[in-house]
Every structure is written in structure tokens, then in C-alpha cells.
Amino acid sequence: MGLNEIKAKKNDLITYGIVIILFAIVAVMVATGMATRHMQSILVPVCINIILAVSLNLVVGFLGELSLGHAGFMSVGAYAGCLFAIYTADILPAAVRFPLAMIIGGVVAAVFGVLIGIPVLRLSGDYLAIVTLAAGEIIRSVIINLGFTGGAAGLKGTPQDSNFIIGFVVVLITMFVIMNFVNSKHGRAIKAMRDNKIAAESCGVNLNSYKLLAFVMGAFFAGVAGVLYGHNYSILTADVFDYNRSIEILVIVVLGGIGSIRGSIISAIIITILPEALRGFADYRMLIYAIALIVMMLLNSSEKGREILSKLNFRSLGSLLKNRGAKKEVQGNDE
Amino acid sequence: MMNNQEIKSHETRFVPIPSVSMLPERDIDKGPVLEVMHLGIDFGGLTAVDDFSIAIGKTEISGLIGPNGAGKTTVFNMLTNVYEPTRGTIMLNGKTTAGKTTAQVCKMGIARTFQNIRLFSRMSVLDNVKVGFHSNIDTSLFESIIHGGKYKRVEKETTEISMELLKFFNMEGLANAQAGSLPYGAQRRLEIVRALATEPSIILLDEPAAGMNPSETSELMENIRKIRDEFQIAVLLIEHDMNLVMNVCEGIAVLNYGKIIAKGTPSQIQGNPAVIEAYLGRRKDK
Ligand SMILES: Nc1ncnc2c1ncn2[C@@H]1O[C@H](COP(=O)(O)OP(=O)(O)OP(=O)(O)O)[C@@H](O)[C@H]1O
Ligand SMILES: [Mg+2]
Numbered sequence: 109m110g111l112n113e114i115k116a117k118k119n120d121l122i123t124y125g126i127v128i129i130l131f132a133i134v135a136v137m138v139a140t141g142m143a144t145r146h147m148q149s150i151l152v153p154v155c156i157n158i159i160l161a162v163s164l165n166l167v168v169g170f171l172g173e174l175s176l177g178h179a180g181f182m183s184v185g186a187y188a189g190c191l192f193a194i195y196t197a198d199i200l201p202a203a204v205r206f207p208l209a210m211i212i213g214g215v216v217a218a219v220f221g222v223l224i225g226i227p228v229l230r231l232s233g234d235y236l237a238i239v240t241l242a243a244g245e246i247i248r249s250v251i252i253n254l255g256f257t258g259g260a261a262g263l264k265g266t267p268q269d270s271n272f273i274i275g276f277v278v279v280l281i282t283m284f285v286i287m288n289f290v291n292s293k294h295g296r297a298i299k300a301m302r303d304n305k306i307a308a309e310s311c312g313v314n315l316n317s318y319k320l321l322a323f324v325m326g327a328f329f330a331g332v333a334g335v336l337y338g339h340n341y342s343i344l345t346a347d348v349f350d351y352n353r354s355i356e357i358l359v360i361v362v363l364g365g366i367g368s369i370r371g372s373i374i375s376a377i378i379i380t381i382l383p384e385a386l387r388g389f390a391d392y393r394m395l396i397y398a399i400a401l402i403v404m405m406l407l408n409s410s411e412k413g414r415e416i417l418s419k420l421n422f423r424s425l426g427s428l429l430k431n432r433g434a435k436k437e438v439q440g441n442d443e
Numbered sequence: 444m445m446n447n448q449e450i451k452s453h454e455t456r457f458v459p460i461p462s463v464s465m466l467p468e469r470d471i472d473k474g475p476v477l478e479v480m481h482l483g484i485d486f487g488g489l490t491a492v493d494d495f496s497i498a499i500g501k502t503e504i505s506g507l508i509g510p511n512g513a514g515k516t517t518v519f520n521m522l523t524n525v526y527e528p529t530r531g532t533i534m535l536n537g538k539t540t541a542g543k544t545t546a547q548v549c550k551m552g553i554a555r556t557f558q559n560i561r562l563f564s565r566m567s568v569l570d571n572v573k574v575g576f577h578s579n580i581d582t583s584l585f586e587s588i589i590h591g592g593k594y595k596r597v598e599k600e601t602t603e604i605s606m607e608l609l610k611f612f613n614m615e616g617l618a619n620a621q622a623g624s625l626p627y628g629a630q631r632r633l634e635i636v637r638a639l640a641t642e643p644s645i646i647l648l649d650e651p652a653a654g655m656n657p658s659e660t661s662e663l664m665e666n667i668r669k670i671r672d673e674f675q676i677a678v679l680l681i682e683h684d685m686n687l688v689m690n691v692c693e694g695i696a697v698l699n700y701g702k703i704i705a706k707g708t709p710s711q712i713q714g715n716p717a718v719i720e721a722y723l724g725r726r727k728d729k
Contacts, residue, residue, distance in 0.1 A: 112569055288589070296574050297574065311578075312546050312550050
């Protein structure tokens with residue numbers, strides 16, 4: 109086994125370690141009554157945002173394409189999974205129904221990923237971003253205007269099966285799948301495409317199918333996150349899946365460090381807790397996100413800025429926890 | 444290396460076209476791996492390459508030379524279907540590449556490097572080579588996600604052969620470095636290693652000596668011969684360094700304004716008045 113693989117494996121283990129330790133701390137806090145009700149209420153949203161961010165990072169960080177339709181896939185998954193759960197609520201026990209609902213939500217979102225991906229993935233860069241944004245918005249308006257989704261009034265009656273432990277398990281599964289995938293033959297092909305399309309193609313990588321694969325995998329996990337979301341509230345409305353939601357996920361990915369799974373996880377935790385912790389933050393959330401995005405883009409687009417970022421280790425927030433080796437990772441990113 | 448049987452069965456069917464090959468007699472001995480007939484491409488009104496015909500033997504080192512803008516890189520882009528030719532046919536081991544994607548052409552056995560280096564700069568040197576082995580690794584998506592026994596075995600094998608290939612070019616010490624951080628000469632070498640990893644029957648090198656110092660260039664010349672001798676494949680290279688071309692190439696084609704103006708051995712090319720006027724002479728004036 110090469111040194112790099114050992115390093116990659118160690119890196120993954122550290123990420124698992126961080127997540128498991130955080131989970132243990134929270135579990136103890138809940139068990140001992142240290143966690144308030146309010147604190148407990150954001151545990152599932154934290155898990156949902158981690159799943160969304162890690163899966164979007166597959167598209168943005170590893171495939172290198174800007175997708176702004178993640179909330180759209182999330183909503184498709186949410187409605188598919190919740191409708192299934194509503195119709196089978198009396199037949200199936202929760203232990204069977206909920207995992208099945210998540211798989212169905214993920215698969216339906218993945219099917220939408222294929223349907224949207226085939227025409228859309230011919231584009232790249234700004235065009236891809238705009239079209240995925242539009243696709244997400246179209247999905248939302250269709251859901252609002254359909255009868256069986258509950259329309260604008262929302263979908264009621266989903267069993268509230270989501271809880272922190274299930275959320276944590278799904279986070280671990282998401283991490284396992286995406287981290288393994290990224291280090292495999294398939295993941296290498298996707299990273300190669302990101303670095304140089306023509307060279308990747310000249311090495312025998314079928315660009316369209318690998319691009320679609322990454323996109324569809326991202327959509328699958330967005331759908332699963334949607335099902336978790338739908339099972340966490342008594343009513344599901346399409347409004348929450350608007351483009352602001354997509355942008356919020358993108359902000360999490362960018363702040364955590366494009367291409368850094370650990371960064372996405374830590375960033376998701378912080379960005380979910382922040383509006384709850386700081387009173388004023390919630391009102392100015394979108395404004396602050398916009399400023400954060402612009403600052404990150406500006407810093408990323410210049411040599412000096414990238415230097416500053418690598419000094420701050422901002423590009424992979426997660427590497428704050430592990431300074432050794434992180435600098436090297438960041439420096440080499442420049443073309 | 445690969446497709447050995449195909450090459451053999453093709454040998455018997457092949458009818459040599461002496462006027463097309465650069466080295467008629469030797470081509471018949473070796474059998475052509477690549478046969479290009481009347482290849483041409485127009486960009487809008489501009490005919491960039493026209494009536495380009497060559498045949499290259501199975502283990503022949505050939506050169507494609509010509510002044511700047513003559514259309515050499517365009518020929519490579521057509522051979523790998525990065526550009527779709529407007530006219531003509533390309534036969535690799537007796538099979539046409541028409542209608543194939545660049546990725547499929549790679550699988551058929553044409554590998555290349557680029558005039559402007561195109562590495563996977565954010566990936567490690569080893570991973571760059573492993574991407575070269577992409578088509579020859581048969582790991583399903585499921586295995587890529589689960590990382591089971593078969594995945595680990597295949598991955599280990601891929602790492603081993605990649606390291607061997609790197610060792611062959613004295614690059615094993617750089618395996619874990621980031622490709623984009625390598626010095627220029629090593630980047631060019633890595634491109635060659637990555638191309639060889641696709642297990643081609645012919646490798647196309649676009650100005651492999653560009654930007655190299657004399658000692659790097661002479662090492663490159665060694666490597667080009669080594670590639671042919673060890674891997675038993677054909678090499679077609681574009682190069683402005685006449686010393687390199689005349690020393691390593693067995694056959695040379697000269698391109699000027701998109702048309703072949705001469706074909707032959709190094710000594711024939713050096714003595715050809717049209718070539719001297721179009722290319723060598725002009726360079727001497729500089
Ligand atoms: N995609 C394209 N669209 C239009 N014209 C092109 C395109 N690609 C190449 N050309 C033109 O074709 C001609 C040949 O270019 P090419 O790059 O093949 O030259 P070259 O022989 O490789 O030159 P050099 O030695 O400078 O690398 C040039 O006039 C170039 O402008
Ligand atoms: Mg050129």
C-alpha cells in the first residue's frame with residue numbers, strides 16, 4: 109500500500125473519530141439532562157445539513173461543478189419518502205418503514221438526478237449553475253401545484269420517526285459511501301475530470317457517465333436528507349426547499365473547504381448552530397452568507413488570497429484540528 | 444502488450460502502401476500499427492490540415508516536424524478524436540477510429556501527451572498514473588463504495604504496477620508528491636508515464652523536449668528508445684529540437700501549411716531542399 113493511501117485512510121479515520129466523539133458528547137449531554145429542549149431540537153437538522161453538505165461537496169469539490177439544485181433533490185426525496193411513510197403508516201412498523209422511506213426518497217431523487225442530469229450536464233461552469241438553480245425552482249413550483257403533495261398548504265401526517273441517533277447513523281453511512289467512493293477508481297476519474305477534462309478523456313475516462321454518476325450520487329443523498337427532514341416535522345411544505353436552501357448548503361461547503369469532507373461536516377455543524385445561538389444572526393443570515401461567499405471567492409481567485417486562506421487554513425476548516433500536513437494539501441491546489 | 448492477437452491477425456491482411464509509409468521496407472517487416480489516409484480538417488474556411496497520409500510500424504519511432512502553426516498538434520487532436528476529422532480515415536491495428544470518442548480511442552490503443560502539460564495537478568503523482576490504468580481496472584461501482592476484498596486486491600495491484608512504471612522513469616521517489624508541484628521536466632515525464640499506463644500500441648508525444656535543458660533532453664532521448672524497446676510500441680513525436688528528432692526518429696514526416704512536404708529517413712529529410720526552405724533553413728536564419 110502506498111504512503112498516500114495510508115495517509116488517506118488515516119485522514120478518513122480522523123474524520124470518523126471526530127464525528128463519533130462529537131456524537132458521544134452530545135449523547136451524554138442528552139442523557140444527563142444537560143442539553144436543553146431547544147438544543148435537542150437542532151440535533152436532527154445538524155445531521156441533515158451534514159448529509160447535504162457532504163453530498164454537495166462530491167459535486168462541487170470533487171467533480172468541480174457548481175450545482176445550485178441540491179434543495180430540489182432534497183424536496184423530491186422528502187415528498188417521495190414521506191408519501192410512502194404516510195401510506196404505509198398502518199401496515200409497516202417504524203423500524204422497517206423509515207429506512208425503506210429513506211431508500212425510496214434517495215432513489216426517487218437519484219432518478220430525478222438522471223432526468224435532469226442527462227440534458228444539463230452537457231453544460232459546465234456558470235451555465236450548469238444557472239440551469240440547476242432553475243431545475244430546483246421548477247421542482248418546487250410543480251410540487252406546490254400538485255394535489256397529492258398537499259400543495260401550498262403542505263403535506264401532513266408523516267410519522268415523526270426522525271431522531272438524533274438515526275440521523276447520526278445516516279451521517280455515518282453517507283460518510284462511508286462518499287469517502288470510500290472518492291478514494292476509488294471511480295473517485296479518481298471524477299477528480300481527474302475536475303483537474304483536466306481533456307487529459308482525463310485521453311486516459312479513457314468517459315466524461316459524461318462519470319459526471320452523471322457524481323451528480324446522481326449527490327442527488328441520492330440529498331433525497332435521503334429530505335426524508336430525514338420530512339420525518340422531523342409535522343408538516344412538510346415546498347417553500348423550505350427554495351434556492352436559499354441550496355445556497356445555504358453551498359455556503360457550508362465553501363466555508364468548510366471545497367473538496368474537504370471533514371471541513372463540510374464541521375462547517376455544517378457551525379452554520380446550523382449559529383442562527384440558534386446568536387439572536388441577530390437569523391435575520392441577517394442570507395446577507396452574511398452572501399458576504400462570506402463573495403469574500404471566499406475573491407480570496408480564492410487571487411494568488412495572495414489563496415496564500416492568506418492557506419495561512420488561515422480556512423480552505424479546509426477541519427484542518428484546524430490537525431495542522432500537520434494540512435498546509436501541504438492546500439498549497440498544491442493552485443494550478 | 445495488449446491486443447497482440449489482433450495485431451498478428453491484421454499483419455497477414457495488410458497490403459502495404461509504400462508511398463504512404465516513411466520507411467517502406469521496414470514497415471513491411473514490422474506491420475503498421477497506425478495507418479492514416481488522406482486526413483484533413485477545416486476550421487470554418489481555414490483548411491488546417493489536408494491530405495495527410497502516413498503509416499507507422501508496430502515498433503517504429505517516427506517524427507512529425509514542421510514550422511509553428513503547420514498543423515502538427517491538430518494532427519494529434521484528430522488522431523485522438525479530440526477534433527473530428529473533416530476528411531480521411533484513421534486505422535489503428537486495422538480498425539477504424541471513426542465515430543469513436545476520445546476515451547474509446549484511448550482504449551483502442553492510442554495514448555498521448557500534450558504540448559501544454561495537462562496533468563491532474565491536484566492529485567498525487569501515483570494517482571495520476573493510476574488514472575492512466577483506468578480502463579484496465581475492472582472494479583464495479585459497488586466495490587468502489589464497499590472497499591471489499593476484491594477492491595483491495597485490485598487497488599494493491601494497480602499501485603504496484605504504477606510504482607513499477609514510475610520506477611522505470613526514476614520517479615518512484617516522487618509518487619506521493621502533488622503532480623502540480625513537480626518541476627517542469629518531471630511533469631513532462633509524468634505525462635509520458637501516465638500515457639504508458641493506458642497500455643497503448645502507439646504513444647503520441649507533443650513536443651516532449653519543450654522547455655528542457657540539454658541534460659534533460661538527452662535523458663528524454665534515452666527514455667524514448669527505452670519506451671520502444673521495453674514496451675514494444677510505436678512512438679510518434681512532434682518536436683522542434685532537430686538534434687533529438689534526427690537522433691531518435693527512424694522515419695520523419697514534414698508538415699508545412701497543413702500539407703506533408705516530405706517523408707523519409709533523417710538523412711533524406713536533412714538533404715531535402717523543400718524541407719530546408721520551409722523549415723530548417725528558416726530556423727537557421729533565426
Ligand atoms: N480549434 C481550432 N479552431 C480554429 N483554428 C485552429 C484550431 N486549432 C488549430 N487551429 C489552427 O490550425 C493551425 C495549426 O495549428 P497547430 O496547433 O496544429 O500547429 P502546430 O503545428 O502544432 O504549431 P506549434 O509548433 O506552434 O505547436 C493554426 O493556424 C491554428 O490557428
Ligand atoms: Mg503544436
